[in-house]
Amino acid sequence: MLGQVLARGGRLPCVDCARAIATSSADMVNRAAKYRSTRDRSQLLTYDMAMRPHHIGVKKAWLTWHSQNLEEFRQQQPVTLTQDEIVRRFIRGFFPQHVVVHGNEVVIKRRGNVLFVSGFLQYSKRLDHRRIYWMFGFVEEFLSLVLKQPVKLELAFVETEDDVAYNYI
Amino acid sequence: MLRLRHCLPGPSAIRVLSSAVASGSDKAGAETSEGGSSQQGGRLPRVTIQPAIKRNPTDLLQALSDTVGVDPTAPHFAFIDDPAMIPSTAAAKRHYYMAKELGKRAARQLAEEWPTLFMFDRDYPRLSAFRPEQQPDPLQVDPTEENLLKMVEQREVKDAVMLYERMRSENKDVSDSAQLALFKLVAYYNGENVPFAEWEEWHGLRNYGESKYNEWTNAGIADLLYETLPKTAETTSILVAGMCKFASAESVQRAENLIKEMLEKNQVPHVEAFNGLIAKGDHGQWTWALAQMKNVKVKPNIGTWNALLSANTKLQSNSERKSHLAKLLNEMIALGVEPSLTSYNIVLEGIIDTREQVAGGTHGGMTREEQDQLEDALSWMVEIVSRLESLPQLTIQSPECNHFFLTAMVYASRASNLPLAERLVALYESEKNLVKMPAFTVENQFYTRYLRLYIERTHSINDIEEKYKELVPRLVGVTKTLTREMCEKVRNAPKWSCIRRVIEDGINSRAMTDHKQSSIFRKILLDVSFLNLSISEREEYKNLVKKLVGAWVELSRFTEENTKRLQIKMFPATVSECALMLHRIGESDRAYEMLETLLDEEAKYGETATITDQGTPNYQSINEMFQDALRESNASRAAICLEILALNTSRNKLEPLAAQIIERYEFISSKNIKSFCIL
Known part of the structure; x- marks a missing residue:
């Protein structure tokens, strides 16, 4: 932009105004939620990651399901957002050995007054069933007590993260 | 429009x-x-x-439920709906259920200890269910009557007693009503905390927790409270009922004396006091109690009838017991009292006397006397089940009502009466039945009995497979007995889908760590005609064999000091059979690798041994591999087989094999046959 101004023989703006000018080249490509490919095709993509943002609602669904974005239903949008963040952080922090793709694909669904947490976990080194059941019980109760509504986990297990891979780029 | x-x-x-x-x-x-x-x-x-049809709030859910129905293959709702996480055995169900519940209890404990960390208070109205509060410490809390009553209401028996004693020591006044409330609680639980069976919130502990039976505590807190309270008919009846609930010979005698004292004072004992004495007293005591009930015009309730039925089961004579039970039931019905399921359960349990050791001839593992009793019980059961089927609804009258179904199923199973068992299952599963057995414990036993009976009495393997898949593992836990019975069936009528399911369930229930059971699995798999399977079935067969062999090899390789306790060494027969299975699915290299371990001394002896030195390899398995090696003209493999056989079989079996090699290759002179055999 600066080049264009100078080329037209225009005057440079004052110092204060210069702050508002971006001198880097304008790049209109939308890069959000699109993954860079690697030379050795080692970047794992799940189905959700492989689909583009404009495919939401077409080829893939949302990671959180609630009615707060609908007209006349926006009583507690911020609360819903906060709840989502609490759930995601807690799941990531409580199952660090088991989450796949860094716990980014935990789906939160609301049916009635119940909040369901869906997604995949991996076996990790050794799958201790009793430990997993204890953790599930703890998480369900802990999140229920925090959010003041019943929380249920619907997490399924895969052997390794590779099992959720849709593509490698 | x-x-x-x-x-x-x-x-x-x-x-x-x-x-x-x-x-x-x-x-x-x-x-x-x-x-x-x-x-x-x-x-x-x-x-x-x-106008719109008025519906109840749950009608829509009911309609959905009726449309979708029950998926018997799905796990219980308490378990994680993932194949790797679904428990197969009753023990696994118990462990997982308890683990989940203890996890919940840990979270609850955190919320009780640090409530400020859970203050994401956006709920309106505020929901107290999500704000658990710590139980007040009786040594710290204010010694007030209000706190005492709160503890009584929450049935914290020991805490309430502790607080009461503290109040008395600090000379705080306690009203009669508060003392009466505490007395009722203490007498009902004999001064102990509420038993697990009465826990409401934590189902796991309620079902699995074991409470020891305790006898009445003489001169305990209940007796002391009774002394301080006015001796009314109510208080004395409460004490009597408590003494009979936690009966000992001494407490029952005291209960009788207390009733006598009440009658002398012209007080009318409550029906619960009489019920207790009838149920726990001897013949003289309960007949006396009945006579007194008549005198003071106390109307009997269903508890009285059940107590009478229980008392009659103590009679020594079988014929007397039966006639008394019949008379009692008839009288109940004549008086318009519908017997509860508990009543029927007491009757059924009373007909067969397990205490009596009856001498006499045996038939099918039972004495003649036991057989007669079983026949009586069955004829009673048919009558009872017909009556229950005609009722509009089966409702719960006492916590023991669900025991009827199990008792009836045990008798149907002992008599091998499948039609009756199926009637019981239909009755239990019908919509009109509101009496449900606790899952995983009593219900598991009920359906296990039924399934085993079904397997025993059914010939069609298809029907057996369908029933097995319907009940296992959701309602019936896999057991060694069940697996063995299913294995017998599939050996007689091989069906690959059923074989696969039974063996996979066996793997999940760790039956393959049992030498006998794993041997049966191998025999079943070796009997399967691999070539007759479809392409997809062959793949399944291959995967199953690889999984089994891999597991047995892995179990044998726990030779390290810290894992030694997990080791299960392979027998030579196991190795040979595994090798044959691998050979049949085309994994010949791996099969011969396994066979060679039989020739390796280090694999048999020493600290790192993976094979026991007991037993011999299976001759048929090695011979089949030997014949295949000859057909493939693979001399080295044939030699391995022959060497193994040479070390483990007699000379007369070896000579024809050696002759076969010679005939095939014609490179060993007849002179050398002897030396070859000696090898």
């Missing part, structure tokens, strides 16, 4: 529509009236919308 008016071409079409609507008006809840004038006047049919 407006849209239809525009869409339809003309009056004739409207007439068709109106007649269709009129014919279906009852169903659709709409009425139409045309009056036949549409043709002349062009009037449109008039539609009246009926």
Whole structure:
């Protein structure tokens, strides 16, 4: 932009105004939620990651399901957002050995007054069933007590993260 | 309708529509009236919308449930719906259920200890269910009557007693009503905390927790409270009922004396006091109690009848016991008292006397006397089940009601009476039955008995497979006995889908760590004709064999010091059979690698041994591999087989094999046959 101004023989703006000018080249490509490919095709993509943002609602669904974005239903949008963040952080922090793709694909669904947490976990080194059941019980109760509504986990297990891979780029 | 008016071409079409609507008006809840004038006047049919049918809040859910039905193959709702996480055995169900519940209890404990960390208070109205509060410490809390009553209400027996004692030591006044409330609680639980069986919130502990039976504590807190309270009919009856609930010979005698004292004072004991004495007293005591009930005109309730039935089961004579039970039941029905399931359970348990060791001839593992008793029990059961089937609803009267189904199923199973067992299952699963057995414990036993009986009495392997898949592992936990019975069936009538399921369930229930059971698995798999399987079935067969062999090898390789306790060494027969299975699925290299371990001394002896030095390899397995090696003209493999056989079989079995090699290759002179055999 600066080049264009100078080329037209225009005057440079004052110092204060210069702050508002971006001198880097304008790049209109939308890069959000699109993954860079690697030379050795080692970047794992799940189905959700492989689909583009404009495919939401077409080829893939949302990671959180609630009615707060609908007209006349926006009583507690911020609360819903906060709840989502609490759930995601807690799941990531409580199952660090088991989450796949860094716990980014935990789906939160609301049916009635119940909040369901869906997604995949991996076996990790050794799958201790009793430990997993204890953790599930703890998480369900802990999140229920925090959010003041019943929380249920619907997490399924895969052997390794590779099992959720849709593509490698 | 407006849209239809525009869409339809003309009056004739409207007439068709109106007649269709009129014919279906009852169903659709709409009425139409045309009056036949549409043709002349062009009037449109008039539609009246009926008012909405009033429905209960759960009707929609009920309709959905009826439409979807129950998926018997799905796990219990308490378990994680993932194949790797679904428990197969009753023990696994117990462990997982308890683990989950203890996890919940840990979270609850955190919230009780640090409530400020859980203050994401956006709920309106505030929900106290999500704000658990710590139980007050009786040594710290204010010694007030209000706190005492709160503890009594929450049934914290020991805490309430502790607080009461503290209040007395600090000379705080306690009103009679508060003392009475505490006395009721203490007498009902004998001064102990509430037993696990009465826990409401934590189902796991309620079902699995074991509470020891305790006898009445003489001169305990209940007796002390009784001394301080006025001796009314109510308080004395409470004490009597408590003494009989936690009966000892001494407490029952004291209970009788207390009733006598009440009668002397012209007080009328409550029916619960009489019920207790009838149930726990001897013949003289309960007949006396009945006579007194008549005298003081205390009306019996269902508890009285059940107590009488229980008392009659103590009679020594079998014939006397039966006639008394019959008379009692008839009298109940004549008086319009419908026997509860508990009553029927007591009757059934009373007919067969397990205490008596009856001498006499045996038939099918039972004495003649036991057989007669079983026949009696069955004829009673048929009558009882017919009566229950005719009732509009089976309701719960006491916590023991569900025991009827298990007792009845045990008898049906002992008598191998499948039709009766199926009637019981149908009755239990019917909508009119509101009495449910606790899952994983009593219900598991009920369905296990039923399934084993079904397997025993059914010939079609397809029917058995269907029933097995319907009940296992959701309702029936896999056991060694069940697996063995299923293995017997599939050996007699091989069906690959059933074999696969039984063996996979066996793997999940760790049956393969049992030498005998794993041997049966191998025999079943070796009996399967691999070539007769379809392509997909062959893949399944291969995967199953690889999984099994891999598991047995892995179990044998726990030779490290810290894992030694997990090691299960392979027998030579195991190795040879595994090798044959691998050979059949085309994994010949791996099969011969396994066979060679039989020739390796280090694999048999020493600290790192993976094979036991007991037993011999399976001759048929090695021989089959030997023949295959000859057909493939693979001399080295044939030699391995022969060497193994040479070390483990007799000379007369070896000579024909050696002759076969010579015939095949014709490179060993007849002179050398002897030396080859000696090898």
